[in-house]
Amino acid sequence: MNASSAGVKALKVAAGKDADGNAQYRIQFSSATTGASGDFQVYSGTSADVAAGSATNLLTAPGSAVIKTAQDASVRLYAGTTAEQTITSSTNTFTGLLPGVDVSVSKASSDPVTIGIAQDTSAATAVASGLVSAVNGVLALISTKSAVVNSTDSAGNNVVSGGPFTGDSTVRGVNDALVTAASMPVNGHSPSEIGISITKDGNFEFDQDKFSAALAKDPAGTQSMLATLASRVADAATTASDKYDGQLTGVITGQQSIVTDLNKQVDEWTLRLTDRRSALEKQYATLETQLSTLNSQSSSLSSALAGLPAVYTGA
Structure with a gap:
């Protein structure tokens, strides 16, 4: 069964x-x-x-x-009133008992129960704070990897070195796109109205008190603005890093193609140099054999000359 x-x-x-x-x-x-x-x-x-x-x-x-x-x-x-009504559910949860409110019961009771409903701002606050932290994390990484560092070599000479993102226009474009997505107005309202603002250093700040006040005053408008900001940031991130046609993906693919081509050229030159070395070794071996033969002939000739009788040429 x-x-x-x-x-x-x-x-x-x-x-x-x-x-x-x-x-x-x-x-x-x-x-x-x-x-x-x-x-x-x-x-x-x-x-x-x-x-x-x-x-x-x-x-x-x-x-x-x-x-x-x-x-x-x-x-x-x-x-006990003329509006009394009974609501049933096949489970202990009453979905939509009030607009947007689900109620779960745990035991039977004949005593009246009063339910208090208040807006939970913690989830929305966590989303807004997380969005700001995520954007700042990406911007900080770009800034660190784009920094130019001054140092001194062992000889005391000044050395200027850049990071892997220094001078990279694609990365700079990604940075600008993220900043624009998170800072531009939404329907004529600045994100700073809900506590998300950009500083003079190019980073973002989140004011929780200001966000809570905006959420209490206009819950729908505040959540709509936050959703729009999150959507714009997500779109900018997708444009930059989509695994098929993202801007950074294109750069990485191009660099990998260059590396593959250079490795292929190195392999081809390795074969050429190996063949050239083999040919030169053969030539040197032949020259050494010939020089050995000439040395032998020179020794024989010197011995022959030394054995000739002296000839008197005097008057």
Whole structure:
């Protein structure tokens, strides 16, 4: 049964021992779904017996016990007034009990319950603060990698060296796009109105108190502006780093292509130089053989000359 799609689960529960000391068990059935729709009956007999009404209902048979009847959870609103109404749910959660409000109940109670509803600003504040931190993190990385450093070499000479992003127009364009996305007005309103402002150093600041005040005054407008800022920053980031046609992706692909081409040229020159070295070694070997032959001939000639008789040339 537990492996079927009947929607009912069975569990064997220990029920003590009989007079002979043998263990006894009960079978506990439960619905796989909650609420009144999970109600079920268990019969002993065939489908035909059930249809004919001759099957035994095990849930009502002598000795059986119904622990809990399937039912929906319910709440009464405006109890004791002309506007009283009962709302039901197949679970303990009432979705949309009030516009934008879900309510979960934990136990039955006949006593009136008052629900207080207040806006949760922590989530929106965390999003705004996280957006500012993320943008500042990228801008700080670009600034660090673009900095020019003055140093001195071992000889005392002044050395000026740049970072990997120094002078890179593509990276500079990405920086400008992010700054623009996070600082430009939204529908004529500056982001500084909701606590997101840019400093003279090009970084962003987040004023939590100002953001909370804006959220309390105009929740929809503040959230809309924040969503627009986040969307613009996301678009700028995608334009820069999309894995298929992003600006930085194009630069990286181009640099990788250059590296591949240079490695190919190095490999080709390595083969040429290897062949040239082999040819020169052969030439040098031939020259050494020839020089050895000439030295041998020179020694023989010197010996021959030394053996000739002296010739008198005097008057």
